[in-house]
Amino acid sequence: MISPQDRLEQIQRIIVTAEQMRSIESRVFAAGMPIAALMEKVASKLAHRIAALYPLPNPRRVGILVGPGHNGGDALVVARELHFKGYEVMLCCPVSKLKELTEGHLRYATSLEIPCHPQIESLQTCDLLIDGLFGFGLERSLTDPIAPLIEQVNHWHQPILSIDLPSGLHTDTGKVLGVAIRATQTLCLGLWKLGLLQEEALEHVGSAELIDLDLPLTDVLAVVGDSPLVQRGTAQAAIATLPLSRPPTTHKYKMGHLLLVCGSRRYAGGALLTGLGARASGVGMLSIAAPESLKPALSAQLPEALIIDCPETPEGAITAFPSSFSLDSSFDAIACGPGLTSDATAIVEQILASQCPLVLDADGLNILAQQGTIPTLQNRQAPTILTPHLGEFKRLFPDSTVTECRVTAVQRAAQQTGAIVLLKGARVAIADAQGNTRINPESTPALARGGSGDVLTGLMGGLVAQAIAKLPKETSEDLRTSSISVDLIQSGAWWHAQAGILAAQERTELGVDAYTLTQFLIPALRQQVDAADSKTFSN
Ligand SMILES: NC(=O)C1=CN([C@@H]2O[C@H](COP(=O)(O)OP(=O)(O)OC[C@H]3O[C@@H](n4cnc5c(N)ncnc54)[C@H](O)[C@@H]3O)[C@@H](O)[C@H]2O)[C@@H](O)CC1
Numbered sequence: 001m002i003s004p005q006d007r008l009e010q011i012q013r014i015i016v017t018a019e020q021m022r023s024i025e026s027r028v029f030a031a032g033m034p035i036a037a038l039m040e041k042v043a044s045k046l047a048h049r050i051a052a053l054y055p056l057p058n059p060r061r062v063g064i065l066v067g068p069g070h071n072g073g074d075a076l077v078v079a080r081e082l083h084f085k086g087y088e089v090m091l092c093c094p095v096s097k098l099k100e101l102t103e104g105h106l107r108y109a110t111s112l113e114i115p116c117h118p119q120i121e122s123l124q125t126c127d128l129l130i131d132g133l134f135g136f137g138l139e140r141s142l143t144d145p146i147a148p149l150i151e152q153v154n155h156w157h158q159p160i161l162s163i164d165l166p167s168g169l170h171t172d173t174g175k176v177l178g179v180a181i182r183a184t185q186t187l188c189l190g191l192w193k194l195g196l197l198q199e200e201a202l203e204h205v206g207s208a209e210l211i212d213l214d215l216p217l218t219d220v221l222a223v224v225g226d227s228p229l230v231q232r233g234t235a236q237a238a239i240a241t242l243p244l245s246r247p248p249t250t251h252k253y254k255m256g257h258l259l260l261v262c263g264s265r266r267y268a269g270g271a272l273l274t275g276l277g278a279r280a281s282g283v284g285m286l287s288i289a290a291p292e293s294l295k296p297a298l299s300a301q302l303p304e305a306l307i308i309d310c311p312e313t314p315e316g317a318i319t320a321f322p323s324s325f326s327l328d329s330s331f332d333a334i335a336c337g338p339g340l341t342s343d344a345t346a347i348v349e350q351i352l353a354s355q356c357p358l359v360l361d362a363d364g365l366n367i368l369a370q371q372g373t374i375p376t377l378q379n380r381q382a383p384t385i386l387t388p389h390l391g392e393f394k395r396l397f398p399d400s401t402v403t404e405c406r407v408t409a410v411q412r413a414a415q416q417t418g419a420i421v422l423l424k425g426a427r428v429a430i431a432d433a434q435g436n437t438r439i440n441p442e443s444t445p446a447l448a449r450g451g452s453g454d455v456l457t458g459l460m461g462g463l464v465a466q467a468i469a470k471l472p473k474e475t476s477e478d479l480r481t482s483s484i485s486v487d488l489i490q491s492g493a494w495w496h497a498q499a500g501i502l503a504a505q506e507r508t509e510l511g512v513d514a515y516t517l518t519q520f521l522i523p524a525l526r527q528q529v530d531a532a533d534s535k536t537f538s539n
């Protein structure tokens with residue numbers, strides 16, 4: 001039997017749509033779990049968590065918004081439990097036609113003399129609001145009388161805690177259906193809903209937490225599949241994937257040789273930041289091809305790196321590799337792009353034509369877009385990882401529907417090109433050609449800053465080089481490609497985000513310039529590994 005800790009780790013990785021959640025619940029109900037019993041369980045866990053988050057005596061007055069379905073039912077059971085714990089609870093139920101179970105709980109709450117108001121104004125003096133208007137049953141845009149009620153509540157100042165989802169959000173796309181509650185906190189029930197991990201939803205979700213409902217893993221996996229294509233990244237998965245422990249008899253070339261191709265006189269920092277990101281990855285050997293005029297600065301900051309000084313244009317962009325240099329099989333991976341400028345077309349073309357695994361970013365992506373993204377990458381045999389932000393993504397895939405749904409757009413881009421595509425943003429989404437998809441659930445706006453992407457490119461290049469170096473030299477191209485998994489790329493995205501989060505905690509969100517970020521990569525990893533170890537020992 002799986003341990004409760006391993007079960008919870010698996011549950012934390014799963015992401016469901018509304019339809020999948022409905023199917024899972026149907027299986028549980030068909031197996032004999034009464035709907036009312038599940039609702040009791042949900043609400044008792046919620047009430048317990050809410051009392052821990054907002055302990056008495058302050059806040060004392062709790063206003064609860066009750067909708068027509070079972071989200072409203074959950075809210076009413078929470079109301080009853082908080083009432084018995086000593087909170088001063090009041091309800092607002094703006095609709096008259098309720099589902100049967102919800103109706104019963106409303107009757108009982110009323111019999112306990114918990115006041116229920118049709119008008120939202122009565123709740124304005126509450127210290128805390130709980131949103132139980134709609135959960136995953138919301139199907140269409142909100143209108144009168146609920147839409148104006150939500151608008152009003154969003155202008156008030158007390159914290160709002162949403163049950164399952166902020167009411168008004170689409171469960172799958174995270175888009176606002178007319179209007180939606182802006183929650184301070186969302187307690188998601190049972191399994192992570194896809195919409196909560198979409199960037200569109202972030203301003204409404206607040207901080208998000210999963211309330212485990214002990215849904216049987218067999219029922220969950222029967223619906224989402226044993227190895228679900230779309231998964232939420234977790235710390236444990238990232239730590240298990242990163243090359244944290246080294247074989248005792250290893251040597252530097254077995255730990256990966258990474259070639260960085262980056263920088264120009266104008267963007268000298270691009271080369272430096274990529275180099276510092278690569279250094280933190282632990283890669284065995286680091287070579288940096290950069291304009292020859294950057295050599296002194298790079299050597300001073302990265303004394304361990306081999307600097308390949310490249311001829312440059314009068315403006316200081318790389319024109320080509322030096323004539324003595326051959327882009328042969330001595331490199332396990334190349335990371336290319338930061339700070340190159342658009343003048344470095346020839347060298348990017350040469351790299352794209354090579355057989356070397358490649359992480360492509362920034363100007364490398366812009367040059368690829370000019371060459372024609374899909375045909376160029378379809379001709380590439382070696383593994384390719386693209387790390388665009390939204391603007392670069394649109395240039396690479398001008399026909400994409402990225403504004404509709406980032407996750408679908410990334411999946412399609414990966415499938416069209418055969419590359420692993422990582423779309424940057426507050427919720428990094430990563431997909432491979434087979435549809436395997438990862439979403440990084442945690443980040444910080446502190447990373448929205450010039451140069452933080454360069455750090456990611458170097459870090460990612462170092463991880464890819466180490467994964468490739470582990471393979472026997474004669475490994476086929478297909479096997480090399482499959483050895484670079486979305487989990488590896490997700491572990492890099494997770495690590496980078498955790499460094500930003502730790503740096504922001506220590507220095508505020510204003511204090512996370514890209515150089516500082518590089519200095520937090522190792523401390524953040526240390527902290528996360530220690531936290532994971534202490535969890536293991538305490539269980
Ligand atoms: N089924 C269960 O027993 C469980 C349900 N749970 C809770 O129940 C929720 C799902 O319950 P429901 O399926 O009842 O769905 P909801 O409570 O999300 O709401 C659905 C109700 O709202 C109405 N509705 C939908 N769109 C509307 C609109 N735009 N304007 C006005 N009315 C609209 C529907 O006709 C339906 O009556 C979950 O989010 C969760 O909170 C969970 O607690 C787990 C157990």
Ligand SMILES: [K+]
Pocket residue numbers: 071131132133134135162163164165166167
């Ligand atoms: K809700």
